[in-house]
Every structure is written in structure tokens, then in C-alpha cells.
Amino acid sequence: MMERKYVLAINPGSTSTKVAVYQGKEKVILKKIEHSASDLEKFDKITDQYEYRLKLIMDWLEEVGIKTSSLVAVVGRGGLLRPMPGGTYLVTEKMIKDLKAGVQGEHASNLGGMLAKGIADKEGIKAYIVDPVAVDEFDDIARISGMPEIPRRSLLHALNIKAVSYRAAEELGEELKNLNLIVAHLGGGISVAPVKKGKIVDVNNANEMGPFSPERTGGLPVGDLIKMCYSGKYTYKEIKNKLRGKGGLVGYLGTNDAKEVTLMVKNGDKKAKLIFDAMAYQIGKEIGAMATVLEGKVDRIILTGGLAYSDLLTDYIKRMVEFIAPVIVYPGEDEMEALNGGVLRVLSGKEKEKIYENEVRIDD
Ligand SMILES: Nc1ncnc2c1ncn2[C@@H]1O[C@H](COP(=O)(O)OP(=O)(O)O)[C@@H](O)[C@H]1O
Numbered sequence: 408m409m410e411r412k413y414v415l416a417i418n419p420g421s422t423s424t425k426v427a428v429y430q431g432k433e434k435v436i437l438k439k440i441e442h443s444a445s446d447l448e449k450f451d452k453i454t455d456q457y458e459y460r461l462k463l464i465m466d467w468l469e470e471v472g473i474k475t476s477s478l479v480a481v482v483g484r485g486g487l488l489r490p491m492p493g494g495t496y497l498v499t500e501k502m503i504k505d506l507k508a509g510v511q512g513e514h515a516s517n518l519g520g521m522l523a524k525g526i527a528d529k530e531g532i533k534a535y536i537v538d539p540v541a542v543d544e545f546d547d548i549a550r551i552s553g554m555p556e557i558p559r560r561s562l563l564h565a566l567n568i569k570a571v572s573y574r575a576a577e578e579l580g581e582e583l584k585n586l587n588l589i590v591a592h593l594g595g596g597i598s599v600a601p602v603k604k605g606k607i608v609d610v611n612n613a614n615e616m617g618p619f620s621p622e623r624t625g626g627l628p629v630g631d632l633i634k635m636c637y638s639g640k641y642t643y644k645e646i647k648n649k650l651r652g653k654g655g656l657v658g659y660l661g662t663n664d665a666k667e668v669t670l671m672v673k674n675g676d677k678k679a680k681l682i683f684d685a686m687a688y689q690i691g692k693e694i695g696a697m698a699t700v701l702e703g704k705v706d707r708i709i710l711t712g713g714l715a716y717s718d719l720l721t722d723y724i725k726r727m728v729e730f731i732a733p734v735i736v737y738p739g740e741d742e743m744e745a746l747n748g749g750v751l752r753v754l755s756g757k758e759k760e761k762i763y764e765n766e767v768r769i770d771d
């Protein structure tokens with residue numbers, strides 16, 4: 408029988424599925440499988456893409472000569488599940504049911520746990536998710552929005568935020584439980600979170616609040632938004648797309664590619680400069696707000712995600728927030744490594760695997 412030694416990590420995104428194979432901490436191979444808009448538009452719901460993405464992953468494994476019989480575990484990026492504490496979770500039937508139902512909405516990461524379990528079950532091994540986008544460690548006060556029917560929700564890039572928090576703690580020679588950080592994940596969507604002694608006690612909701620991002624509007628003047636919704640000019644879907652996908656840089660400049668916008672700015676495009684500066688300005692303001700959550704006791708501010716490659720952006724934010732705390736820039740993200748890391752902590756016994764049903768409130 409083949410030795411089981413590899414962990415397969417799966418990270419489904421809106422336009423790609425990243426897959427990687429690890430042996431211990433070492434990355435053996437990684438691939439970003441791209442999905443064109445025309446490939447995806449055939450599917451009504453995101454979870455309908457399950458068979459399509461599964462086949463692409465299985466074909467890739469075959470192509471690179473990795474047999475599923477050599478896998479020790481499979482891990483996927485976790486989705487919009489019920490609000491739950493951070494950690495490494497076993498994928499259970501109840502979790503699969505919630506991922507399929509989209510209990511907090513639709514998101515490509517809902518496929519992560521489903522794909523991981525689909526592959527793991529064939530081999531009789533365990534499937535996990537790590538720090539899903541539904542991680543909720545809010546202080547109760549952070550849930551109050553001002554309208555009882557609509558609580559503030561914790562939806563964020565928890566996987567990368569937790570991973571860079573641990574990285575900063577290690578580099579500072581401190582334990583995370585002794586640090587207060589503000590982490591801004593600056594990607595296609597933006598999450599700005601105060602990480603208080605390792606706990607994410609607040610965050611803008613990366614899907615619909617906080618700063619605008621390359622493709623999302625962030626928070627909007629609600630009165631004008633209500634008028635637009637009732638104007639009769641737009642369907643529900645069109646409004647949703649305007650907020651997510653066609654908002655932010657896409658709305659103003661027609662592209663979600665910040666590299667392209669940076670070039671426009673460097674070539675003297677005044678509109679591009681105003682919009683790019685405004686995105687930095689809103690991120691700086693959100694960081695300032697989160698500093699008040701930590702009552703000003705902030706050890707470090709961390710800027711991470713794809714946008715953090717842009718000095719134009721990070722320099723602007725630094726000018727605004729460096730008075731609060733020193734700024735660390737970790738450009739990009741390594742969610743694949745973070746997924747594998749979560750599984751290794753469980754396999755090595757450093758951490759206990761969590762069971763979804765024991766950690767969330769299920770009333771239905
Ligand atoms: N070198 C770079 N300079 C400026 N922006 C960049 C750079 N690399 C990536 N980006 C921008 O980062 C954004 C995507 O960030 P990323 O973290 O990859 O997003 P996600 O994983 O949420 O799709 C895009 O707007 C992309 O253009």
C-alpha cells in the first residue's frame with residue numbers, strides 16, 4: 408500500500424481554484440486553475456460548480472502524478488458557514504448541509520469544504536477547513552448596527568489575517584496572546600480587523616462595508632442606495648452586482664487590476680489618482696477606527712494582500728496611520744500555506760480539531 412504523506416489544499420476563488428500539495432511544511436506543487444467567465448456563467452448557483460471544479464482538480468492530480476491514495480488529509484478554504492470561532496474544523500455532514508444551503512450567503516469558498524470532503528471520503532481520510540470567512544470572534548458590542556433586524560456580521564479574510572498575525576508575533580519574538588494588532592487584508596475585497604490578544608474582536612464586513620476595494624463598493628450612503636433600489640431601473644441582481652463585482656475601482660475606472668491603475672496614476676491620469684488615493688484614504692480611516700476599538704494600545708499595523716504590493720497605496724496609508732503604531736507590510740497572501748499549517752497543527756497534536764456542530768448555534 409502507498410505511504411500516505413501528502414496534504415492536498417484546495418482554495419476556490421471567484422475566478423480560479425488554487426490547489427497545492429504539501430509534504431509536511433514543504434510545498435511539493437501548486438497550481439492556479441483559471442475559470443473563464445463563460446465557463447462559470449453556465450451555473451446558476453456557485454455550489455452547482457462542484458462537479459466541474461472536482462473534475463479539474465482530479466485531472467490535475469493525475470497530470471502531476473499525485474495519487475489520492477498518497478494523501479493523508481484534504482483541506483479546503485471554508486465558506487459562509489454559521490458564525491464560528493477560528494481554528495481547524497473537521498468537515499462533517501452538518502457542515503456540508505450548511506455549505507450547500509449557503510446559510511450566510513453564496514461565496515466560492517463554500518465549495519472548499521465540499522471539494523475537500525468529496526476527495527477525502529473516497530480514501531477514507533479526514534477533510535478539514537481552516538479559519539473560514541465566517542470566523543466570528545466579535546465582542547457583543549460590535550454586533551450592534553443601529554437597526555435590530557440587521558446585526559453587524561463578521562465576514563472576513565480570516566485565514567490570511569490569522570496567518571499574518573502569527574507571522575508578526577513570531578518575528579517580534581512575542582506570543583500572539585500578548586499583542587494587539589490591526590490587520591488590513593487588501594485584496595479584491597478588503598477586511599480591516601483589530602486582533603486583540605489573538606482574537607478578531609471586530610471587522611468591517613469585507614462583502615458590504617468598510618473601504619471600497621478593487622471590485623466592491625464597501626459602505627455607501629444608505630438613503631441614496633435605498634432610492635436607487637426603488638428607482639425601478641435595476642433588478643435585485645443588478646444592484647447586487649453593482650455593489651460586489653462592479654463597485655470600487657471597477658465602477659470608477661473599469662478595471663479591478665490595481666497594477667493597471669498604478670500605471671495610470673504614474674502616467675498622470677488625474678481621475679485614477681483621485682480614486683486610488685480615495686481607496687487608500689478610506690483604508691486609513693478604517694484603521695484609525697479600529698485603533699479606537701483597541702483604545703489606542705496597538706503594537707503593530709499590518710498591511711497584507713495583493714494591493715500591499717503597491718507602494719503608492721501603502722505609502723499613503725502609512726502617512727495616515729503611522730502615528731498609531733509602526734506599520735509592517737506583508738504583500739500578497741499565502742492562504743495555501745495557511746490551510747496546510749492548520750492541518751499540520753492538528754495532525755501533530757499541537758491543536759485539537761474542532762467539530763462544527765459543537766461550536767456554532769444551530770436553532771433549525
Ligand atoms: N504588484 C502589484 N501592484 C499593485 N497591485 C497589485 C500587485 N499585485 C496584485 N495587485 C492587485 O491586488 C488585487 C488582488 O489582490 P489579491 O490579494 O490577489 O486578491 P484576491 O485574492 O482577493 O482576489 C488586484 O487589484 C491586483 O491588481
Ligand SMILES: CCCC(=O)OP(=O)(O)O
Binds near residue numbers: 614
Ligand atoms: C466573504 C469575506 C471574505 C472575502 O471577501 O473573500 P474574497 O476576497 O476571496 O471574496
